[in-house]
Amino acid sequence: MSKNNKKGFFSLLLSQILYNEPQDQNELLNLIQEAKNNKLIRDNTYHMCKNIIHIEKKIVKNIMIPRVKMTSLKIKDNLKTCLKVAKKSLYSRFPVFNQNNSYLKGFLISKDLFKFVDNLKKKFILKKILKSPIIVPESQKLDKTLQEFYSKKIYIAVVVDEFGMITGLITLKDILRKIFKNINNTKIIKKKHLKNKNQDNIDQN
Numbered sequence: 001m002s003k004n005n006k007k008g009f010f011s012l013l014l015s016q017i018l019y020n021e022p023q024d025q026n027e028l029l030n031l032i033q034e035a036k037n038n039k040l041i042r043d044n045t046y047h048m049c050k051n052i053i054h055i056e057k058k059i060v061k062n063i064m065i066p067r068v069k070m071t072s073l074k075i076k077d078n079l080k081t082c083l084k085v086a087k088k089s090l091y092s093r094f095p096v097f098n099q100n101n102s103y104l105k106g107f108l109i110s111k112d113l114f115k116f117v118d119n120l121k122k123k124f125i126l127k128k129i130l131k132s133p134i135i136v137p138e139s140q141k142l143d144k145t146l147q148e149f150y151s152k153k154i155y156i157a158v159v160v161d162e163f164g165m166i167t168g169l170i171t172l173k174d175i176l177r178k179i180f181k182n183i184n185n186t187k188i189i190k191k192k193h194l195k196n197k198n199q200d201n202i203d204q205n
Contacts, residue, residue, distance in 0.1 A: 048179060055178055060145055061138035063178060064159045064168040072097055075105050079116050079124040086110040093156045095169065096130055104158060104166060106130030133158045138167060146175050 071089045073082060073096045085094065094108045105127060112129045116122050134157040136145055149155065149172045159168040 052179055055146075055175070056141060056143045058142045058178070059138065060136055060140045060142065060159055060170050061167075063142070063174050064138070064170045065174070066168045067166055070095060070169055072101075073108060073126070074099055074101070075127055077126055079113065082108065082113055082126065083117070086113065093171075095133070095158065096126060104133055107133055107156065135160055136170065137162070142175055142178070145170065146172075149175070 071085065071091055071094060073085060073094050075096055075098050077085075077096075082094075092110050094110070096105045096108050097103060098105060108126065108130060116124045134148075134152065134154050136148070136157045136159055138159055138161050145157070149157070155172045157170055158166055159170055161167050
């Protein structure tokens with residue numbers, strides 16, 4: 001099998017489910033399209049399968065959060081600052097840098113702040129509650145990154161370029177969002193439709 005036809009994690013998974021194993025991604029897409037046309041799978045399933053296949057072609061750099069948009073903390077930040085940032089951003093994990101933002105010290109998980117809120121006498125030292133960062137290269141494929149997240153039970157990783165410089169972050173949520181995009185919640189759509197229809201009736205009256 002040529003390098004271009006080499007299947008990734010998701011293609012292999014889908015191939016095992018389908019009766020006639022496709023020889024490349026185009027055949028796999030055709031089979032999924034045929035299953036949708038024959039109403040063997042729903043639209044949501046069809047879109048999800050397509051997204052899973054297409055995600056194999058994407059790399060971390062395509063969907064990462066750029067460093068300039070990262071919400072981060074500094075190693076000497078106090079409890080009040082950490083709580084303020086956590087509350088304002090609504091994120092659950094934050095990269096923590098040294099004072100001049102040149103070196104990543106680790107990640108803060110916001111729930112680790114609770115024990116200091118409940119016990120104000122407990123001395124807060126940020127560096128003592130940090131988690132070691134997981135590092136992935138910009139060029140790493142998304143399906144491999146997803147496998148790594150699941151195997152290591154992690155939700156966030158630091159992204160570095162070919163020179164080892166931090167260029168951003170990637171989260172499990174970012175990857176899952178790519179898989180489940182274009183998938184509609186039929187119940188929500190129907191509910192909105194009925195609401196709009198009822199509003200029209202009210203306006204007409």
